Amino acid sequence: MKQAFIRMGPALPLGLAYLTFFVAPLLMLVAVSFFADDKLTVMGLDNWRKFLFDSFHWKVVADTLLLGLKAVCATVLLGLPLALVWRGASPFWQRVLLFVAVMPLLTSVVVRTFAWIVILGREGVVNQLVLGLGLAAEPLRLLQTELGLVISLTQIEMPLLLLPLLSVMARFDPNLLDASASLGASPWRTLFKVVLPLVAPGLAAGALLVFASATTAFISQSVIGGGRLVYLPSLVWQQAMINANWPFAAVVAIVLLVSVSAVIAVIALAGRIAGGRVHGAAA
Amino acid sequence: MTLMSRRAALLGAAALGSAGLARPALAAGSVTAAIYPGAWEEAFREHVAPVLKRQHQIDLEMQGLFAVDQVAKFAASRGAPPFDCFVLDPGPRITAIDRGQFERIDINKLANKAQIPAGMADEWGVATGAQVVGIAYNPKKLPKPAGWDDLLKDPWVSKLGLTGFGTTFGTVSLIELAKVFGGSETNVEPVFTELKKVLGKVAAVGTPAAMPGLFQQGQCDIMYTNTQTVTTLKDRGVDIEFVAPKTGAVSFITTLHIAKGSTNIDNAYKYIDAAISQPVQKALSEAPYFFVPVNRGVALGAGLPMRSLDEMSRFVTHDWAKINPLRAGWIDRFNREMAK
Numbered sequence: 001m002k003q004a005f006i007r008m009g010p011a012l013p014l015g016l017a018y019l020t021f022f023v024a025p026l027l028m029l030v031a032v033s034f035f036a037d038d039k040l041t042v043m044g045l046d047n048w049r050k051f052l053f054d055s056f057h058w059k060v061v062a063d064t065l066l067l068g069l070k071a072v073c074a075t076v077l078l079g080l081p082l083a084l085v086w087r088g089a090s091p092f093w094q095r096v097l098l099f100v101a102v103m104p105l106l107t108s109v110v111v112r113t114f115a116w117i118v119i120l121g122r123e124g125v126v127n128q129l130v131l132g133l134g135l136a137a138e139p140l141r142l143l144q145t146e147l148g149l150v151i152s153l154t155q156i157e158m159p160l161l162l163l164p165l166l167s168v169m170a171r172f173d174p175n176l177l178d179a180s181a182s183l184g185a186s187p188w189r190t191l192f193k194v195v196l197p198l199v200a201p202g203l204a205a206g207a208l209l210v211f212a213s214a215t216t217a218f219i220s221q222s223v224i225g226g227g228r229l230v231y232l233p234s235l236v237w238q239q240a241m242i243n244a245n246w247p248f249a250a251v252v253a254i255v256l257l258v259s260v261s262a263v264i265a266v267i268a269l270a271g272r273i274a275g276g277r278v279h280g281a282a283a
Numbered sequence: 284m285t286l287m288s289r290r291a292a293l294l295g296a297a298a299l300g301s302a303g304l305a306r307p308a309l310a311a312g313s314v315t316a317a318i319y320p321g322a323w324e325e326a327f328r329e330h331v332a333p334v335l336k337r338q339h340q341i342d343l344e345m346q347g348l349f350a351v352d353q354v355a356k357f358a359a360s361r362g363a364p365p366f367d368c369f370v371l372d373p374g375p376r377i378t379a380i381d382r383g384q385f386e387r388i389d390i391n392k393l394a395n396k397a398q399i400p401a402g403m404a405d406e407w408g409v410a411t412g413a414q415v416v417g418i419a420y421n422p423k424k425l426p427k428p429a430g431w432d433d434l435l436k437d438p439w440v441s442k443l444g445l446t447g448f449g450t451t452f453g454t455v456s457l458i459e460l461a462k463v464f465g466g467s468e469t470n471v472e473p474v475f476t477e478l479k480k481v482l483g484k485v486a487a488v489g490t491p492a493a494m495p496g497l498f499q500q501g502q503c504d505i506m507y508t509n510t511q512t513v514t515t516l517k518d519r520g521v522d523i524e525f526v527a528p529k530t531g532a533v534s535f536i537t538t539l540h541i542a543k544g545s546t547n548i549d550n551a552y553k554y555i556d557a558a559i560s561q562p563v564q565k566a567l568s569e570a571p572y573f574f575v576p577v578n579r580g581v582a583l584g585a586g587l588p589m590r591s592l593d594e595m596s597r598f599v600t601h602d603w604a605k606i607n608p609l610r611a612g613w614i615d616r617f618n619r620e621m622a623k
Contacts, residue, residue, distance in 0.1 A: 039358075056619055114496060122486075123501035143502055144487055146623075223496075227447055227488035228621045234490075238618075242449050243611040244351045244378070 033250035040246065047248045051255065057235075061259055064215050064231045067149065068263065071214035072207045074154040075161045080203070083165045084195070087172060101162040109156060113220045116152040117143060120224070144226035152224050153214045160213055161206035168202025197274050204271020208264050215260050232256040313342040314550035316368040316539075317356075320347035322572060323370065327558070330566040334557045341550050350375035357384050357542060364542035367551045370411065372451045373535050373603040374610065380407055386541040386548065393556045398578045400592045403536055410536035411558045412567065413575040413595065414509045415587060416452045417532040421504040423522045428505065430529040431456075432463045435481050444487040444494055444503030445478075447617040448610055453491060455533045455601055456507035457613075463530065469605050471613055475620050488621050498523065514573040514586040527588040534598035536577070 008015075036044030051057050086097045104112060119125045120142040127139040142148040176198070180190040196203070218233040225231070232252055240249035314335070318324045324347050332343040348356060350371050357364060357379070371379060379385060385407045390396050393409065403410035418428050425439060433439050446453040457474050458466070464473035478485075486503040495512055497503050499521050513525040539558060541551045557563055564578035573584065579592055589595055 056622070059622075117493075117496050117500050117502070121497070121500035121502045143497070144489070222490040223493045226493070227445065227490060227617075228623045230618050230622050235618075238449065238614055241349060241351050243614060244355065245611060246355070 029250050029253060032246055033254055035247040038243075038245045038247065047245075047251045050248065051251045057252075057255075060230050060232055060235060061255060063229070064233075064256070065259055065263055067146070067153075067221075067231060068211040068215035068260070070146075070150045071153040071157055072211050072267075074150055075158055075210050076203065076207060078154060079158055079161045079165060079206070083162065083169050083199070086166060087169045087174075098166065101166070102159055104155065105159045109217075110219055112156050113152065113223050116148075116155075116220075116224055120148045120152070143224060144228065146225070146229060149221065149225045149229065153217060153220055156217070156220060157210045157213050160209040161203075164205035164209070165199060165202045168199045172198055200274035201271050204267055204274070208267045208271075211267060212260055212264060216256070232259075312547070312550060313344055314368065314547050314554045315344045315346065315366040316370070316554055317348045317353045317366045318345045318370055319349060326567050326572045326574070330563050331554070331558050334560065334563055335554060338557070339550075339553050341553060343554065354379050354382070354384065358382065362544055364544050367542055367545040367547045368554055369408075369540040369542060370537060371408075371540065372537055373601070374451060374454075374607055376408070376538055376540070377603045377607055379540070384540075384543050386543050386545060388541060388555075392552050393559070395556055395559050395561070395578065398561065398580050399559060400577070400579060400595070402596060403577050403592075408538035408540035409555055409559060410577040411539045411555075412537045413534055413577055413592075414452060414511065414537065415527075415532050415534050415575055415589075415595070415598065416455055416507065416509050417528055417588065418526045419498070419506055419508045419513045419516075419523050420526065421498075421501075421522045422524050424504045427524070428526060428528075430463065431460045431507075434460065434505065434507070435477055439505050440481050441484045441486060442504035443485050444489055444497050444506040445485055445621075446489060446491045446494055446506075447621070448613040450491040451535060452507065452509050452533075454606065454610065454613070455535065455599075458601060458606075459528065459530065459533060459599065468601055469609060475616060479620060482621070510575060510587055511573045514584060515571065517586065518570055518573070525586055525588065531597070531599045532588050534595050534600060 032040065033047060034043055034045065036042045036046040082097070082101070086094055086101075089097060117124070121127070122139040122141075122143075124142075126142060130136050130140055142151070172195075176194055177190060180194045181187075185193065215231075216233055218237065221229065221231045222234050222237075232255065236249050236252045236256065239245045239252060243249075316327070318327050324345055327343070327345060332345075335341045335343050346366050348366075353366075353369050353371065354375050357366075357369075369379065369385070387406050388404075388408060390404050390409070393399075393404075396404070399409065403413075418431070418434065420428060420439070421442075425442060428434065428439055434443055448454045448457060457471055458468055460477075461467070461471040461474040464477050466473040487497050489497050489503075494503075494506055494508065495516055498506060499516060499519070510525050513523050516523045539555045541548060541555075545551055559578055561578050561580040564574075564576040565581045566572075567574040568576045568581055568584060573586075575587065576583070577592065583589065583591070589598075
């Protein structure tokens, strides 16, 4: 008992802070969701029923999760090649690339989001280029579309994918690539059979962070996505802050938490299986 | 002996002096006011706090809270109010009155009461700023619209930026739009019917906070908003003009209230009095805040559709006691109708 306490001791302050400021409010959130009225006087399942038996709400859940998956796919498709380039670069260029990758984290997400209005707007940089080159007669509609939102989330969330991925890449033994090539594997085969399984844990960790962040990116979703794209975070905001219906807001918040956690668990499991297979084979 | 008595006299004088200096500060103390985060908080910190300190030696402590938060936080405090004063828009004000969260106000205790136009103070609170809502458009890209229904016609509709029932200004604008098509304060059905017909053409459906940015970037060139937003954008060099629709501009007031059970009532009155005083109201009505003043002694800015505050009684107003119970349903409906 005493030994366990000594072992756990250093984690105690943070653990207590988590209990007080995360677990306790979370339990309160669950409790609030079981009230039937917005003044929190009558208990009942009314708000759960209202959410669960309405197809519109399920569409919002699906749209939110899909948005996260699209952001993950886009960041992985762009981030993985960048990570491979980083792996092969000289130490100087590695530092430069790392700095460029991390730099967006140094500015506020609000600033980055509003910058995307300037880029994607009717009179924004992209449209000026498209119109200037004569690629379209009318400005493209990029803001307030899911495409525009995914594009901006890809940039906004990219550092979250790159940081864990690069840390795994840094430990990657380059001799393995030579070994694979000398055994006759094509570069593509090496990528899929050697590189990807080895970096899978980092990729999964990054994908997990991107997914969690993109599905809950309230500011980007509302500013870039606009009023016609409804996602769970804006539903929570509306119910809590405008309608003052805390029980329903609590229900939506719990659904967001559970659905995002479920997908995250799948991503983490996939990463562990891929990583475990390689490490199991190595052992 | 002489020396002693002189020293004693000096000490006594010093003690009296310091007591004299200390007394007003001890008696004055502080007042805690809930305030909207952002521009309101900045404006009150810059212009109200120094006046309270200078004139009454009162420290103004502010809690940045949106209207709904103020009502909720008060409800959660169970008899020990977390702040002495509320600042609220008409909707939450009605909710707070219903829930018994205000002390009654005796307007005679306010030195500036004569400067406040009729209808801007009642037994529950005093206005500290007004909002005038109408149509804003880019005169370089669009002809001047005449009324609310123009928003849904060509050439305006394809440049229209919409917001829903999430804000007070959005709600009253959509109600006015509904009225043009036969609706009323309690029936906004025509808005949904009419919007559905043109939704494909509408340039943007945004959150209220994003609208100024969308207008500035040319994503939309016409929207409904308040004069404050128009003047702020104009001040930044954006091509924008305010139009009072032919059925009348809408006005509503933001009010200050004293929290039920406050133990600081005298200071709360002084805070309210300072906030509505001529110098403070004048400062708040200028750049960068552009509040619509409530004090008759403040000259109105050029961007406002009235010459005097008393003219505001002609503007369209709404009964939030009727709107409040319906609003959550409208917000939900707007989500569904607009969702892609």
